[in-house]
Every structure is written in structure tokens, then in C-alpha cells.
Amino acid sequence: IEINQERCKGCGLCISVCPMKVIEFSDSFNSKGYHPAEPKHVEKCIACGFCYNMCPDVCITVYREVESA
Numbered sequence: 922i923e924i925n926q927e928r929c930k931g932c933g934l935c936i937s938v939c940p941m942k943v944i945e946f947s948d949s950f951n952s953k954g955y956h957p958a959e960p961k962h963v964e965k966c967i968a969c970g971f972c973y974n975m976c977p978d979v980c981i982t983v984y985r986e987v988e989s990a
Contacts, residue, residue, distance in 0.1 A: 922960045922972070925980040929957035935972035935981060941965040944972060 922943065924935075929951065935958050936944045943966045947959040958980075960966070968985040 922963060922966050922968075922984065923982045924958050924960060926951050926957040926959065927953075928978050928980045929955065930978060931955040931957055932977065933958070934975045934977065938971040938975045940969065940971065941967055 924944070926947065930953065931946060933946070936946070941962070943960055943962045944958050945961045946956045949956070951957050966983075968983050970983050973981045973983045
């Protein structure tokens with residue numbers, strides 16, 4: 922999971938829908954003065970895409986591992 926912290930306005934919608942609590946607010950500010958969302962527990966991510974679908978500013982990219990056959 923990647924979050925474009927410069928585009929994020931810190932609305933927190935992604936944080937509220939994440940079932941694994943992967944995302945938290947950053948302690949620092951971005952250039953617009955917002956505390957952006959930040960993936961802090963990436964190892965817990967199940968790549969469900971809820972955060973991606975909820976983000977109104979399209980700041981989130983979710984990657985899924987491809988299993989080899």
C-alpha cells in the first residue's frame with residue numbers, strides 16, 4: 922500500500938474502513954498543512970482495497986502479491 926502524502930488531506934476515511942488497522946495519521950504535516958494518512962503496519966495489510974475505494978482524492982495505491990502456479 923502506498924499513500925501520496927502530498928495529495929492526502931487527512932480526512933481519515935481510509936483509517937476508518939481498514940479492517941486490519943494498517944493506516945494511521947502521520948505525526949508530520951504535508952506542504953498543505955494536513956496530517957496525511959500513512960501506512961504504519963504494512964505487514965498486516967490484506968490488500969482488500971477498502972482504503973483505495975474510500976479515498977475521495979485518489980491518493981492510495983494497493984498492491985497485491987501474485988502467487989506463482
